Amino acid sequence: MPFDRPSLKDLINRSVADIESRLDGADASLRRMLLNILAKMQAGSVHGLYGYLDWIALQGMPDTAETEQLERWASIWGKNRKSASKASGTAIFTGTSGSVIPANTYLKRNDGFEYETMAEAVITDGSAIVSIEAVQAGVESNTSVGAVLRLPSPVAGIQSTAIASELAGGTDVESDDDLRGRLLARIRQAPHGGATFDYVQWALDVPGVTRAWAYPRELGDGTVTVRIMTDGLTIDGIPAAESVAAVQSYIDNVRPVTAEVIAVAPVAVPMNPQINLTPNTAPVRAAVTAELSDLLRREAIPGATILVSHLREAISIAMGETDHALQTPANNITHSTGQIAVLGTITWGDL
Structure with missing residues (x-):
């Protein structure tokens, strides 16, 4: 009672x-x-x-414990909260050949977010590719290809702007819900020294990894294929090479010695819906986009089928939507081995 x-x-x-x-x-x-x-x-x-x-x-119970006690519960079971990480990549500087870009030179994105060069570089043939890293950790530090970074202080012989490659790898501190999910998975599925779910848990222990799947013997006896997603770390959630390499390295240190593990990124298959919407306004379009993104995060797995009925349901529950017609896709979307659905470009129309 x-x-x-x-x-x-x-x-x-x-x-x-x-x-x-x-x-x-x-x-x-x-x-x-x-x-x-x-x-x-x-x-x-x-x-x-x-x-x-x-x-x-x-x-007193891990499924309801709050932050401090949740971390203590997690530590008992060998799980630690994933810390925030910084985005890194390269930027192309231009200027007079022979000019030097010092290490720890600061750059600013248009919104004021700061990066710094990781090593000294010299302009050769008018340009130089320089490794840079965000000053502060977090998802906010990730930047798409082609972003303009500005030098807040001039450097002799160097143009005041640089062009970034994709700056990836920035993650926020793991949320309580995500930590609790990993903890409960560990309690409910005790390690079996190489069971399928062990590989999933090992992959999820790597910072930035939000979803993971393991496929035993996909490439032959003794092999385990591990596919991961890094939602929020990259635009479509498909992991960068650095994230895949981090998972590979981590699992190689904990896997059974007899297993050959191959960590890979799923193959993205963009889903490009055509939606006639009422009311066709920016806030409602944003709400529909958010619901579709949430649906794909919950239901998109490699090789899975995305049900068109679930797409219609996600659109219907979007805040502000009163009616809609999903023109495309008209049927369920199927995927082959290794393929995963990601949200592409939505075409909007009036109903």
Whole structure:
């Protein structure tokens, strides 16, 4: 039988009744009288204690524990919160040949986010490719190819702007929900020294990895193919080579010695819906896009079929949508081995 926590009003009534049962002729229910004040003070204190006991009860189980206690539970089971990481890549500088770009030279994105060069470089034949890294960690540090980075302070012989490659690898600190998910998976599926789910858990332990799947014997006896996604780390969630290499390295250190593990990125198959929408406004389009992205994160797995009925449902539950017609796709979308659906370009129209 669950414990029913008494309300503050019930506790006050109990205190009033308790006082009156011990003092003949006393009336502790009269407002602003000393006995009534004492009853309310006692009830308030007890109510606070009940609240603390409620909180303690939640911390006593890993599926309801809050941040500090959740991290302690996770550490007991060998899981640590993934820390934030910084995006890195290269940028192309132009300038006078022979000019030097010092290490730790700062660059700024148009929104003010800062990067710095990782090593000294010299302009050769008018340009130089320089390794750079974000100053602060987080998903915000990721930058698409072609972004313009500016030098806040001039460098002799160097143009004031540089062009970035794709700057990837930036991740936020792992959320409580994601950490809790990994912890519960570890509790429910104890390591089996190389079971299929062991490879999934090992891949998810790598910073930036949000989804993972393992396919035993896909490339022959003794092989395990591990596919991963890095949602939020790259635009479509398909992992960069660095993320795949990190998973490969991590699993190689924990896998059974007899297993040959191949970490790979799924092959992206863009889904390009054509949607007639009512009302066809920017906020509703944004809500529909968010719902479709969430659907694909939940249901898109390598080789899976995306049901057109689920696409229609996702559009229907978008905030502000009153009606729509999904022109394409008209049928379920199937994928072959290794292929995964990602959201491509949405074409909008009026209904």
